[in-house]
Amino acid sequence: MTKMPDEAAKAKKPTKLEMKPVSTRKVPRFAGVPTFLRLPVHDDPRDVDVLICGAPFDGGTTFRPGARFGPRGVRNASALTRGFHPAQGVDLFEQLRCADGGDVACVPMSVERSLASIEARADEIARAGAVPAFVGGDHTISLGTLRALARVHGPLGLVVFDAHSDTFGPAWDVDLHHGTVFRKAVEEGLLRPRDVVQLGIRGPFTAANDLAFAREHGFRIVMIDEIKRSLDAVLAELAGLRDRGKFYVSFDLDGVDPAYAPGTGTPVPGGMTSWEALTLVRGLVGLEIVGLDVVEISPDHDPSGNTSLLAATVLTELLAGLAATRSLAAASQRAQPKAPKRPAKKGR
Numbered sequence: 001m002t003k004m005p006d007e008a009a010k011a012k013k014p015t016k017l018e019m020k021p022v023s024t025r026k027v028p029r030f031a032g033v034p035t036f037l038r039l040p041v042h043d044d045p046r047d048v049d050v051l052i053c054g055a056p057f058d059g060g061t062t063f064r065p066g067a068r069f070g071p072r073g074v075r076n077a078s079a080l081t082r083g084f085h086p087a088q089g090v091d092l093f094e095q096l097r098c099a100d101g102g103d104v105a106c107v108p109m110s111v112e113r114s115l116a117s118i119e120a121r122a123d124e125i126a127r128a129g130a131v132p133a134f135v136g137g138d139h140t141i142s143l144g145t146l147r148a149l150a151r152v153h154g155p156l157g158l159v160v161f162d163a164h165s166d167t168f169g170p171a172w173d174v175d176l177h178h179g180t181v182f183r184k185a186v187e188e189g190l191l192r193p194r195d196v197v198q199l200g201i202r203g204p205f206t207a208a209n210d211l212a213f214a215r216e217h218g219f220r221i222v223m224i225d226e227i228k229r230s231l232d233a234v235l236a237e238l239a240g241l242r243d244r245g246k247f248y249v250s251f252d253l254d255g256v257d258p259a260y261a262p263g264t265g266t267p268v269p270g271g272m273t274s275w276e277a278l279t280l281v282r283g284l285v286g287l288e289i290v291g292l293d294v295v296e297i298s299p300d301h302d303p304s305g306n307t308s309l310l311a312a313t314v315l316t317e318l319l320a321g322l323a324a325t326r327s328l329a330a331a332s333q334r335a336q337p338k339a340p341k342r343p344a345k346k347g348r
């Protein structure tokens with residue numbers, strides 16, 4: 001039957017925007033223009049719960065550059081990610097409306113201008129009531145998002161996966177680079193330092209006092225040995241962060257062992273396995289997470305593509321955690337009997 005022209009026009013314009021990955025029955029995973037998690041490209045954060053944006057900037061790198069290609073690498077690799085996460089028992093795309101918000105316009109040789117653009121985008125997303133999720137980019141980008149989110153939400157707790165503390169001093173007299181971001185964030189009052197947990201820290205260090213700043217400010221430094229010896233104890237500690245206020249989560253791929261994630265700017269042997277990292281990410285369910293990033297993905301240093309695939313997988317685990325947290329909160333609200341305005345009726 002031939003459709004009337006106005007009916008055809010209606011069919012083309014869905015009344016409600018579908019903010020989930022395109023069905024693999026319609027478009028195979030390897031086809032189409034690559035976007036984060038095969039999501040639609042959508043600019044307006046008011047239409048989504050989470051807006052995933054690329055921050056292709058590596059001008060804060062002190063060693064091996066290439067993280068500017070991270071967002072592209074993760075978009076490609078994320079064709080293999082899926083929505084249903086058995087550990088959480090949730091389909092993240094059923095719980096969360098997500099979209100690819102495109103890339104922030106970064107200036108390759110200007111940290112200040114790039115951070116200003118990232119901050120403006122994070123600010124816009126947060127004020128729209130959505131969670132900004134950034135894919136880097138080197139670790140410097142976190143400072144841009146933290147500046148915006150602390151302004152909107154107040155000082156934040158932080159869970160960061162990383163081989164390095166990133167609280168170090170200036171390099172070549174430059175005080176802002178990917179190894180100083182969390183010292184800067186504390187100095188700018190963006191964090192609640194006693195609610196900062198660093199996971200996977202390891203040496204060798206330049207000097208014995210490399211972690212002095214983090215220790216003096218009360219960061220909980222979880223060295224890699226603790227994770228290897230007692231993952232469950234670390235998970236219990238993460239569970240203890242629930243009800244401690246709003247958190248930011250930052251996942252630097254170099255927290256993972258270079259055997260699993262060699263495509264990163266400053267690899268350090270002896271890190272987490274992919275499984276340990278993903279298990280710890282799952283341990284964040286229940287935290288009130290208002291922003292997140294996955295950084296230091298340098299695809300050109302990993303011809304296998306595993307680093308980008310792991311980054312994409314970490315991203316979906318973080319989102320599944322948000323989804324699980326929301327569905328748990330909704331379930332507990334339903335279970336809470338409301339104070340009855342009049343005596344409860346029998347048989348309810």
Ligand SMILES: [Mn+2]
Nearest residue numbers: 139162166252
């Ligand atoms: Mn880092």
